[in-house]
Amino acid sequence: MLDCGAALIIQASEKSSERFIASQVRKARAKASGEDCPSILVVDDEVKLADTMTEILNLSGFCAFTAYDGRMALEIAEELQPDYLLTDVVMPEMNGVDLAIAVRRQRPETMILLFSGQAGTIDLLEDARAAGHSFDVLEKPMHPLRLIEHLKRMRLR
């Protein structure tokens, strides 16, 4: 199993620095291109959850990147062109469903998995489905290994 090493984590306090984000993304892309591992962008406004998930994915053969909100994720995704997007659904400003739709528009091949722990998810998903967008959804809490199994199954489809 590949180990991409330490996670690239963009701290919440540094969110405002777009230049910083861009530089991190470029570094991330350089690192990812040197490794034969699928890239995955982890997006969650719960910092600890996003950080630990990124670390676990890095330990499990993925090259994982982190964002703490939808807007930041969209910027990183534009540069990164990730193989996977793993995103929380209910987030301030830009929700996970809108992010997923935007990322899919940017790069249709990106495999998108929504990871939700909120009751409001159902309505958001139904709205998206009505608009022709369908996504895989997993419910929090879920053991990280189950989540990884799901990601791997998505790749086999």
Next chain:
Amino acid sequence: MQIERLECEHNPGFTARHVAHATRRAARPASFPHLQEASSEKIEGMASVIADFKRGGRKKEPQTGADAVLPDKARYSPASLLASIVESSADAIFSTDLSGKITSWNEAAQQMFGYPADRMVGQSLLRIVPTEQHTLALHDLRRLESGEKLERFETVRLTRDGQHVEVSVTISPIKDGDGRIVGAAHLAHDISERKRMERLLIRSEKLAATGRMAATVAHEINNPLESVLNFVYLARRNSPPQEKAHSYLLSAEGELDRVSQIIRRVLGYYSETGRQDDVFLHEVLAEALAVYQAQLHASGILVDCRYEDHRRISIHWNEFAQVFSTILADSIQVLPRGAALRFDVVDARIAEQEGIQLAIRLRAPGLEREVLDRAFAPLAAVQGGITSSIGLSVARELLEKRGAQIQVSSSSSSSEVTDAQICIFVPFA
């Protein structure tokens, strides 16, 4: 007194108002001389409450408008009209003297309580009153005799075969020509169905409230729980396998995983969207069994499996994992030690449809059949506790939404052992 059948349905202009009017007039024989002429009996009283005489239709409250006019007086004498209405009423109407001895008994009373008129006239009213209410029933008659007005009340009465019937009762005085109270007219309206619906509503409201609370609690802790799961997993990955801490963390991880599944099961609404996976159904079952293996073992439940499904099926893995987890968790909660569970997953064809069938056969010593009969009732109380049947009823909804079927059947192979089978059929899309 001659009784004429009144076909109310053919007289749309005839309303409860007319009936009430006629009733009042009939109770005053002096104002209705031809009534006395038509009858050899002295009219001493009359049931003055008429309600719900159109069976199955909208319930009409008795009206007492003074301006009511009887239609077609030539065709219906008020006495025969009233007798006919009482006799054809959907409500039980009977009269008693002041000691509680029954003096008349209509057709609906026979239907409601199971006694024909000739078996009840002359008998005590207490025959249809539960023992614990005997004193109260006689006390009501004394209150009526003293001129007190009795409000309508809801109570329980006894049928001939000992069943309870919930009724709304109105008791009115019967007066003789001098205005003395000489008896009581009793009207009993069957409210069993309304009461049943009320209980269902209360239960479903309780269920909804419980569900809302569970959802709120669950959502508040989902994110931190996911973080804790991740931290524990990372801590274990970073601890030397030979150290005790490693095994502790492994245990903690297992327990957290269990908590996660319980939350999802209690929360109940898990519904996956997006693409389905082509999997063998037994793979999903095997994973759920692996999660509950330790608990099944600790509960003394024996498990046997036969996997003979040879085709993959397109399903949402996590939805079916939830269904199987719910069934297993409920089984652990309900089944006694020594129970056996057998799982057979096979290719099947049901009603021209091909699919995969999972038959779960259980054999349980000392398990009451009704426990299984209530398996899908939400919040069913079982053995002094509450099952997690929110999950099981949701599981059925989930399966049916996906075009699958689930059925429970049970039988007792002996007085000590109950056999049951849960069958799930998932058709190929």
